Amino acid sequence: MELKVKQVNRLDGAREALYLPALFVGFRLTIKHFWRNLFGSRDVVTINYPEEKRHISARWRGRHRLTRRENGFLSCVACYMCETVCPSKCIHIQAGEHPDLSVEKYPVVFNIDELRCVFCGLCVEACPKDAIRMDTGVISMAYTSRQTFDFTRDLLKDNYDPKAHSNPKYGDSDLPSPANQQEALPNSQGVPAS
Amino acid sequence: MEIILEIIMIPAVLAIIKIMVVILMFAMPLGTVLTLMERKWSAMIQDRVGPNRANIGKFTGHGALHLAADGLKSIFKEDTMPKGADGFLYLIAPFFGLIAGVATFAIIPLAGPIGDFTFQVTDIEPGLLFIFAITSLSVYGAVLAGTSSNSKFALLGGTRAAAQMISYEVFMGLALMGVFMVYGTTRVSGIVDGQNDYWFGNLIPMWGVLTQPLGFVLFFTALVAETKRAPFDAPEGESEIVAGYFLEYSGMRWSAFMLAEYVALVGVASLITTLFFGGYHVPWLHLWESAPQWLVTILQVIKFSIFTLFFCWFQIQLRWTVPKFRFDQTMALGWKKLLPLSLANVFVTAFVILAFG
Numbered sequence: 449m450e451l452k453v454k455q456v457n458r459l460d461g462a463r464e465a466l467y468l469p470a471l472f473v474g475f476r477l478t479i480k481h482f483w484r485n486l487f488g489s490r491d492v493v494t495i496n497y498p499e500e501k502r503h504i505s506a507r508w509r510g511r512h513r514l515t516r517r518e519n520g521f522l523s524c525v526a527c528y529m530c531e532t533v534c535p536s537k538c539i540h541i542q543a544g545e546h547p548d549l550s551v552e553k554y555p556v557v558f559n560i561d562e563l564r565c566v567f568c569g570l571c572v573e574a575c576p577k578d579a580i581r582m583d584t585g586v587i588s589m590a591y592t593s594r595q596t597f598d599f600t601r602d603l604l605k606d607n608y609d610p611k612a613h614s615n616p617k618y619g620d621s622d623l624p625s626p627a628n629q630q631e632a633l634p635n636s637q638g639v640p641a642s
Numbered sequence: 643m644e645i646i647l648e649i650i651m652i653p654a655v656l657a658i659i660k661i662m663v664v665i666l667m668f669a670m671p672l673g674t675v676l677t678l679m680e681r682k683w684s685a686m687i688q689d690r691v692g693p694n695r696a697n698i699g700k701f702t703g704h705g706a707l708h709l710a711a712d713g714l715k716s717i718f719k720e721d722t723m724p725k726g727a728d729g730f731l732y733l734i735a736p737f738f739g740l741i742a743g744v745a746t747f748a749i750i751p752l753a754g755p756i757g758d759f760t761f762q763v764t765d766i767e768p769g770l771l772f773i774f775a776i777t778s779l780s781v782y783g784a785v786l787a788g789t790s791s792n793s794k795f796a797l798l799g800g801t802r803a804a805a806q807m808i809s810y811e812v813f814m815g816l817a818l819m820g821v822f823m824v825y826g827t828t829r830v831s832g833i834v835d836g837q838n839d840y841w842f843g844n845l846i847p848m849w850g851v852l853t854q855p856l857g858f859v860l861f862f863t864a865l866v867a868e869t870k871r872a873p874f875d876a877p878e879g880e881s882e883i884v885a886g887y888f889l890e891y892s893g894m895r896w897s898a899f900m901l902a903e904y905v906a907l908v909g910v911a912s913l914i915t916t917l918f919f920g921g922y923h924v925p926w927l928h929l930w931e932s933a934p935q936w937l938v939t940i941l942q943v944i945k946f947s948i949f950t951l952f953f954c955w956f957q958i959q960l961r962w963t964v965p966k967f968r969f970d971q972t973m974a975l976g977w978k979k980l981l982p983l984s985l986a987n988v989f990v991t992a993f994v995i996l997a998f999g
């Protein structure tokens with residue numbers, strides 16, 4: 449096989465040997481940038497991240513949220529579609545019976561392990577009720593413990609306030625017990641079940 | 643009060659005070675600030691933001707706090723020593739460069755003398771020869787650091803530094819020969835005063851850069867090579883020998899190398915100002931005969947500082963403009979081009995002085 453050799457044309461002659469003309473060309477460029485950035489219009493494109501945030505598009509797949517019906521109750525009907533489609537098996541749902549027969553089921557437990565999630569968005573596409581979305585715009589989740597990434601149902605509700613839940617824990621009181629379900633959960637028409 | 647004044651006027655005490663003032667109020671602070679300024683300015687050249695993260699609460703001072711942060715960091719860092727290093731030499735090597743850098747300021751006048759009082763630590767007869775002697779000392783810093791580290795990269799860096807600095811010293815002296823001839827002295831005050839003469843009446847000051855343009859370019863090149871900064875940073879050679887001769891150092895000793903580099907940078911700038919840009923003399927100021935002495939002194943200090951700062955900036959700009967020379971190119975440039983040029987400069991200068999007086 450013949451070796452491919454690329455001939456580079458070297459610039460020769462007194463102008464190159466003198467070195468100074470090339471130096472001045474370089475100086476013109478660097479001083480121009482220096483000067484422009486010293487005063488007035490800065491060419492700097494850097495975003496000072498924690499203070500300034502980049503604009504992200506509405507389609508960006510960020511942290512999940514569970515949408516609600518008009519009456520404020522979760523839209524999710526605990527159909528397990530998302531749990532089934534999830535490639536990283538990070539959604540965990542437990543269905544409970546909803547007192548309103550037109551709703552039938554609702555998720556008693558709805559956990560997403562955001563640490564395992566690959567943000568593929570398949571859960572959003574699979575959902576028949578448009579109950580799960582990834583449009584919160586939360587693009588960075590950084591916590592210090594693993595449990596924190598296990599987002600529970602109530603944290604995933606769209607009134608999520610990251611500051612208030614910086615160390616969420618799944619407590620008993622978060623779950624409506626069968627006894628108080630009747631009062632706690634309005635039906636699909638927004639009329640309390642009792 | 644009288645007694646204090648008398649004590650101050652004892653030459654030795656006065657010299658110590660001057661050394662303190664020059665080093666602690668001029669060389670060191672400027673060198674330290676330049677460590678940050680280089681990072682800021684290079685960021686501006688490259689359209690970056692530069693260091694701005696160090697903060698106290700919300701206050702960052704556009705990165706000014708990095709000075710304090712860096713200092714603190716290097717004080718608290720472990721002072722490591724590689725296995726098999728030559729302990730004593732390894733520990734003292736960083737300070738050779740620093741001492742040599744600081745010693746440059748001994749002969750640089752910051753302003754004109756007022757009566758007997760000079761704004762210069764000492765105005766010795768050999769003058770600039772002292773500078774040559776001292777800068778050759780700084781070679782030891784690099785060589786000792788390189789050889790004592792017991793590291794191959796450091797050794798390579800040390801060897802390169804030795805070869806480069808010794809070769810460039812040769813024509814650093816030769817380049818200044820022209821200046822000595824034109825002003826007829828090696829004494830710094832003599833050279834500075836010589837630059838206060840004018841051509842064509844009071845039109846053009848006889849600055850070194852005008853009487854010795856080639857000498858200026860050569861001397862500046864040699865000094866940049868002496869400080870081992872880009873484009874002559876083959877001894878550090880980040881891309882091939884990591885950091886060269888000070889590769890194994892950490893903490894405060896590493897900072898000493900860095901500080902030495904920047905003090906040397908200030909030293910170069912003030913030497914260039916002194917020898918080629920009229921030193922402290924403000925051009926055409928002598929035309930204003932009724933100027934009060936204090937104002938003249940202040941103006942002189944300002945003029946000197948501005949030129950020094952400009953050349954500090956210029957060296958930094960140079961570093962971020964030109965690519966590094968390969969080591970053989972450094973040597974070829976030195977021996978094959980600059981040395982003959984500086985010899986020619988000496989001959990031409992001598993000829994012109996002989997022919998036209």
Ligand code: SF4
Pocket residue numbers: 530533534535536537538539560564565566567568569570571572
């Ligand atoms: S985005 Fe993908 S990985 Fe994450 S929960 Fe939805 S389906 Fe699973």
Ligand code: SF4
Pocket residue numbers: 523524525526527528529530531541574575576577578579580
């Ligand atoms: S979020 Fe959607 S897909 Fe997932 S269980 Fe609820 S209704 Fe089904």
